């Protein structure tokens with residue numbers, strides 16, 4: 001096969017797992033930010049760290065080992081991100097990761113990576129990721145920024161609503177063949193528009209047209225209002 005190695009996308013669960021970041025510069029900051037969003041237990045090893053990392057260490061959100069990397073640092077780590085400015089250190093981390101079977105991200109060497117970090121756009125449980133396989137991270141960023149304008153806070157709430165409706169429909173009897181057309185009909189509705197306008201009565205009325213008559217969307221929509229207020233505050237676009 002010609003060209004770069006193809007990639008297989010996964011959404012990794014890192015919550016509570018040790019994620020090692022070697023290096024404490026601006027790139028480490030970006031990687032640590034994404035790891036914290038994923039709930040990872042973050043340990044930074046670096047003699048120096050820029051202010052955002054020092055603040056995170058002071059507040060106890062990450063652990064900072066203020067020294068040069070050494071081989072044992074990988075022990076117990078689930079993944080490791082090599083983000084130093086020293087090629088020889090990058091290579092040492094890569095060798096140790098391979099020996100210890102720890103998945104490696106190397107910020108200066110796409111080919112050495114076991115995994116690359118995509119650009120991400122998160123709205124509640126909706127996660128959109130973008131990758132160029134390392135060809136142009138700046139292009140990934142550009143695409144992310146244009147998607148941000150299209151997918152506002154209401155999409156996170158829409159996903160929340162769809163999850164609740166799915167449980168309602170599945171709990172209401174029938175099998176997958178009965179459920180599928182209901183889900184299709186629900187997706188034809190402009191749920192995000194009603195949510196953006198806080199038109200809860202309109203949303204209930206709309207859902208009644210798509211749900212079987214014995215399923216009442218009202219309680220589900222009512223429980224959504226609080227979620228909507230929270231999401232809106234977080235992404236006030």
Ligand SMILES: C[C@@]1(CC(=O)O)C2=NC(=C\c3[nH]c(c(CCC(=O)O)c3CC(=O)O)Cc3[nH]c(c(CC(=O)O)c3CCC(=O)O)/C=C3\N/C(=C\2)[C@@H](CCC(=O)O)[C@]3(C)CC(=O)O)/[C@H]1CCC(=O)O
Pocket residue numbers: 030031034105106107108109110113115116117118119120130131132133134135136137138139140141144
């Ligand atoms: C997506 C994102 C996630 C993140 O890092 O969190 C990410 N890079 C981001 C930004 C960014 N990185 C760079 C620039 C400067 C402009 C440019 O070079 O294009 C910008 C743009 C900016 O900062 O505006 C420079 C750069 N990046 C890599 C190298 C090494 C090399 O290419 O050899 C160099 C050269 C350093 C040098 O010049 O020496 C390598 C990688 N960067 C990746 C991810 C992986 C590929 C993912 C993909 O293909 O999309 C990969 C392979 C490995 C990895 O790091 O996982 C994040 C966007 C976040 C967002 O804003 O949404």
Ligand SMILES: NC(=O)c1ccc[n+]([C@@H]2O[C@H](COP(=O)([O-])OP(=O)(O)OC[C@H]3O[C@@H](n4cnc5c(N)ncnc54)[C@H](O)[C@@H]3O)[C@@H](O)[C@H]2O)c1
Pocket residue numbers: 022023024025026027028045046047048049050067068069083084085086089106107108137
């Ligand atoms: N993947 C990406 O998205 C991306 C983007 C830009 C740059 N890069 C590359 O990422 C690397 C880091 O970029 P940066 O701007 O954060 O660099 P930087 O020079 O600002 O930071 C490097 C950090 O590594 C630490 N360090 C040096 N030797 C170390 C050692 N032996 N053990 C532990 N820590 C050590 C330094 O103290 C410093 O905190 C560079 O190689 C750069 O080319 C990657």
